Amino acid sequence: MRAIRFPGGELWWWMLVILLLCCRFSSSSLPLIAAATAAAEERVVTHLPGFEGPLPFHLRTGYVEVDEGNGVHLFYYFIPSERSPADDPLMLWLSGGPGCSSLTGLVYQIGPLGFDLHGYMDGLPKLVYRPESWTKLSNIIFLDSPVGAGFSYSITVQGYKSSDTKAVNQILIFLRKWFDKHPEFLSNPLYIGGDSYSGMIVPTVTSGIANGKHVGSEPSLNLKGYLVGNPLTDSSIDGPSKIPFAHRMALISDQIYEVYKKSCSVGDSSYQSVQCTNSLNAIHECVKDIFPFHVLEPLCSYASPHPYNFLKLKLNSGVREMQQLQDNTAEGLHLSEISTQCRTAEYTLSRLWANDATVREALGIHKGTVPAWLRCNTSIPYTKDIQSSVKYHLDVTTKGYRSLVYSGDHDMVVPYIGTQSWIRSLNFSIVDDWRPWYVNGQVAGYTTSYSNNLTFTTVKGAGHTAPEYQPRQCLAMMARWFAGDRL
Incomplete structure (x- = not known):
C-alpha cells in the first residue's frame, strides 16, 4: 500500500495548519519555534550528506526575517564566487513556480552541485560537483521565495498568504537586511536574476531597487542590471x-x-x-x-x-x-517507477535528499518549520496580482541598467516567440541585428542587441529552462555578458 504523502494539494496545507496550531497551543512546542528563530541566522557548511569529502566551494546557509508580525523567514543558500568574491558580481537568484525552491537553481540549473542519477552514498542520492556553475563568475544568493517555497516558512498561517507584490516587497526587505549583515559585498556589482515565473518578479524587484524602495538607505546598492531566462512576462x-x-x-x-x-x-x-x-x-x-x-x-x-x-x-x-x-x-512514485529518460527522475532525488534529517541538520534548517520539503510547492495561497512585467522592464532599461533575456529555443511553456513579441513592444532600436553566437566554434544560439542595454538571445537545443539543458553554452553566455562583451 502506498504511504500517505504530504507534498500535493490541500493535504500539505492542512498538515501545516495543524502543525502551527499545535505549536501555538502546546507549551512543549513553543520553545522549539522560539529556539529556532533565536538560533544563529547563518552558518558555514563545509560538508553535505551525499557529497564525498569537503565541498570544493564555500557555502553558507541562513534565514532573514522579512515579516516580524507573522514571523516570515526566507531561507537562502549563499555561494561566494569561486574566482574572486571581492571583485566578481553578486547575483540574487529566484526560481519560478511560483513556489519552487531555489535548490532547483543550485542543483539543476546554474549552481555547482548536481545529483548522480545512478549513485547513492550512505542511503542518500549522491551529489557531484558541476564544473559549469555560474559561481565561477559570480557570488550567488539562491533565495527560497515566496514564503512556503523550499525551507522558507512563517510561524503563523496568515504569513503564508502571498502574492506577486508581497513577494517583491519581502525580497526587497531581504536584500536590505542581508546587506546589513554582509556590508563587504555592497560595492560588488549587483544583478537580480531568475527564470520561468520569476520573469514576473525579477524586473519588479530590480525596478524597486532602482527606485530606492526599501533599500534606499546609505550606502546604496551597486545595481547594474538584471537577467531573466525563459521568462513568463505577460500571459496575454x-x-x-x-x-x-x-x-x-x-x-x-x-x-x-x-x-x-x-x-x-x-x-x-x-x-x-x-x-x-x-x-x-x-x-x-x-x-x-x-x-x-x-x-x-x-x-x-x-x-x-x-x-x-x-x-x-x-x-x-x-x-x-x-x-x-x-x-x-x-512525488507519489518511487524512483524505480520513473524511467531514467524522464527529467523528473532527477527532480525526485532532491525530494529524497532535502527531507533527510542529516541534510536538514547540515543546512541548519529550523526544526519543526517545514514538515515536507517540496521542489515546487503549488499549495501556497498565492495571488498573481502582477498581470504583466513589461512596464518594469521598460522602467529599468530606460534608466540605463543592463538586461539580458534568454530563451531555450525548444521551450513550449514560455516560447521565445512571445518573448520576442513583448521585447518588440518596447520600441527600442536594434543595435546588433539577429545573428548566431558561438561556443567552441559551434552555433550556440542567436542573439539581438537593442538600445538601452537590452540583449535577447536564444540557446540552441535548450528547453525550459536553458541552463538545465545547455549548461556549457549558458556559462559562456554569462561570462561574456558579465564582462560586457558581445555574445
Whole structure:
C-alpha cells in the first residue's frame, strides 16, 4: 500500500495548519519555534550528506526575517564566487513556480552541485560537483521565495498568504537586511536574476531597487542590471505564442494553423466561435503527447493519467499548472517507477535528499518549520496580482541598467516567440541585428542587441529552462555578458 504523502494539494496545507496550531497551543512546542528563530541566522557548511569529502566551494546557509508580525523567514543558500568574491558580481537568484525552491537553481540549473542519477552514498542520492556553475563568475544568493517555497516558512498561517507584490516587497526587505549583515559585498556589482515565473518578479524587484524602495538607505546598492531566462512576462502574450511556436516546430500543419488564424481572430459571431473551438481541438490532438518543457524529450509515462492540456495552457500561463502536474505526480512514485529518460527522475532525488534529517541538520534548517520539503510547492495561497512585467522592464532599461533575456529555443511553456513579441513592444532600436553566437566554434544560439542595454538571445537545443539543458553554452553566455562583451 502506498504511504500517505504530504507534498500535493490541500493535504500539505492542512498538515501545516495543524502543525502551527499545535505549536501555538502546546507549551512543549513553543520553545522549539522560539529556539529556532533565536538560533544563529547563518552558518558555514563545509560538508553535505551525499557529497564525498569537503565541498570544493564555500557555502553558507541562513534565514532573514522579512515579516516580524507573522514571523516570515526566507531561507537562502549563499555561494561566494569561486574566482574572486571581492571583485566578481553578486547575483540574487529566484526560481519560478511560483513556489519552487531555489535548490532547483543550485542543483539543476546554474549552481555547482548536481545529483548522480545512478549513485547513492550512505542511503542518500549522491551529489557531484558541476564544473559549469555560474559561481565561477559570480557570488550567488539562491533565495527560497515566496514564503512556503523550499525551507522558507512563517510561524503563523496568515504569513503564508502571498502574492506577486508581497513577494517583491519581502525580497526587497531581504536584500536590505542581508546587506546589513554582509556590508563587504555592497560595492560588488549587483544583478537580480531568475527564470520561468520569476520573469514576473525579477524586473519588479530590480525596478524597486532602482527606485530606492526599501533599500534606499546609505550606502546604496551597486545595481547594474538584471537577467531573466525563459521568462513568463505577460500571459496575454506568452500564452497565445504557443500555437505559432508549435507551427514553426512542425507540430501542427500549415492548414491547421491557417484555419486557426482565420477562425480565432477577433470577432464575436457564433460561427467564428465554433470554428475556433474546432481549430483548437485539432491543435490539441496534434500536441497533446508532446512534452512542452522541451518538445524533443519524451512525454513520460508517469504523466499519462493526467495529460497536459495544450488548450488550457494557451488560455493561461501554463507554468504553474504544468509544474504542479510534474511534481505532484512524481512525488507519489518511487524512483524505480520513473524511467531514467524522464527529467523528473532527477527532480525526485532532491525530494529524497532535502527531507533527510542529516541534510536538514547540515543546512541548519529550523526544526519543526517545514514538515515536507517540496521542489515546487503549488499549495501556497498565492495571488498573481502582477498581470504583466513589461512596464518594469521598460522602467529599468530606460534608466540605463543592463538586461539580458534568454530563451531555450525548444521551450513550449514560455516560447521565445512571445518573448520576442513583448521585447518588440518596447520600441527600442536594434543595435546588433539577429545573428548566431558561438561556443567552441559551434552555433550556440542567436542573439539581438537593442538600445538601452537590452540583449535577447536564444540557446540552441535548450528547453525550459536553458541552463538545465545547455549548461556549457549558458556559462559562456554569462561570462561574456558579465564582462560586457558581445555574445
